[in-house]
Amino acid sequence: MMMKKMNRRLAGSMMAAAAALACALTPLGALAQDKPTLRLLVGFAPGGSVDVVARLLAERLRPLLDQPVIVENKPGAGGRLVLGEVKRAPADGNTLVLSPSGALVISPWIYKNLGYEPTQDFAPIARVATFDFAVTAGSAIPAGDIRAVMAWLKAHPDRANYGTSGPGTVPHFASVLLSQASGVPLMHVPYKGGAPAVQDLLGGQIPIMVDTASKTIEHHRAGRLRIVAVTGPARSAALPDVPTLKESGIDATAEAFFGLYGPANVPADKAKRLSDAVNEALKSPDLQARIRNLGLVPHYASGPQLAEIQAGDLKRWERPIKASGYTPD
Numbered sequence: 001m002m003m004k005k006m007n008r009r010l011a012g013s014m015m016a017a018a019a020a021l022a023c024a025l026t027p028l029g030a031l032a033q034d035k036p037t038l039r040l041l042v043g044f045a046p047g048g049s050v051d052v053v054a055r056l057l058a059e060r061l062r063p064l065l066d067q068p069v070i071v072e073n074k075p076g077a078g079g080r081l082v083l084g085e086v087k088r089a090p091a092d093g094n095t096l097v098l099s100p101s102g103a104l105v106i107s108p109w110i111y112k113n114l115g116y117e118p119t120q121d122f123a124p125i126a127r128v129a130t131f132d133f134a135v136t137a138g139s140a141i142p143a144g145d146i147r148a149v150m151a152w153l154k155a156h157p158d159r160a161n162y163g164t165s166g167p168g169t170v171p172h173f174a175s176v177l178l179s180q181a182s183g184v185p186l187m188h189v190p191y192k193g194g195a196p197a198v199q200d201l202l203g204g205q206i207p208i209m210v211d212t213a214s215k216t217i218e219h220h221r222a223g224r225l226r227i228v229a230v231t232g233p234a235r236s237a238a239l240p241d242v243p244t245l246k247e248s249g250i251d252a253t254a255e256a257f258f259g260l261y262g263p264a265n266v267p268a269d270k271a272k273r274l275s276d277a278v279n280e281a282l283k284s285p286d287l288q289a290r291i292r293n294l295g296l297v298p299h300y301a302s303g304p305q306l307a308e309i310q311a312g313d314l315k316r317w318e319r320p321i322k323a324s325g326y327t328p329d
Contacts, residue, residue: 043079132232174254214295
């Protein structure tokens with residue numbers, strides 16, 4: 001009898017130990033196997049700023065939402081293809097997209113067959129970050145501030161060109177605003193990416209470049225190029241000595257954002273839970289610092305606020321885009 005009790009105790013201990021070992025060996029993600037996976041889609045290749053922000057955000061959202069969050073890259077058509085996929089996804093809040101604003105406020109004025117309606121086909125969840133653009137002068141232009149740069153361009157109409165990292169982008173039309181507000185006709189020289197544009201700016205093939213500050217800030221700090229103005233409503237924390245266009249007497253402002261969206265008709269309670277989690281994630285000093293290192297400003301806005309911001313930007317870009325006469329190839 002004593003032996004049987006000992007055997008039962010030993011067996012019970014072994015089962016408890018086995019259970020504890022199993023728990024220890026179970027991946028953390030498996031603890032939430034009953035929770036659906038949240039897919040965070042990105043319409044660009046890995047490594048770009050929107051992809052990096054999505055991965056930083058996913059890392060913070062997993063514990064806040066207590067569910068698996070994965071990032072999926074679906075590059076193509078400047079982020080427009082992935083928006084079409086999200087539009088068609090189930091409206092359960094488990095398929096989201098982190099999208100730069102251009103595909104939602106610029107593209108609708110350019111492309112006839114987008115495959116989505118920007119203000120009706122998506123549920124705005126939260127704005128995550130904002131960013132503006134830098135006007136950078138190269139070696140072709142003598143030293144001077146933005147007013148001197150624009151005066152030089154006006155005096156040399158045959159060389160009044162500007163480069164960007166691509167046509168149909170926010171920097172492209174930010175430059176159109178600059179041209180319209182300053183009264184200086186400018187010719188767009190689009191490049192396939194920022195790197196070749198910077199090389200031509202350094203070499204004097206183009207006089208100015210308008211794009212995100214991250215593309216030229218190190219050259220600016222080293223004295224090889226000069227960032228002479230930023231397009232945002234306030235000075236950049238990374239460039240506190242560089243004035244805005246408005247400060248310089250040029251009445252133009254251009255800013256963009258990264259927004260988190262789901263399909264239309266995501267339940268309101270689910271959308272609010274997701275938005276609140278983003279807000280909480282963005283309170284992290286570490287996450288803020290890592291976003292700022294990308295040349296962005298962590299800047300939360302709720303879903304309803306994002307809807308208002310998007311609608312305002314969509315209306316704001318209509319006039320300069322139509323006035324430019326631009327049509328995609």
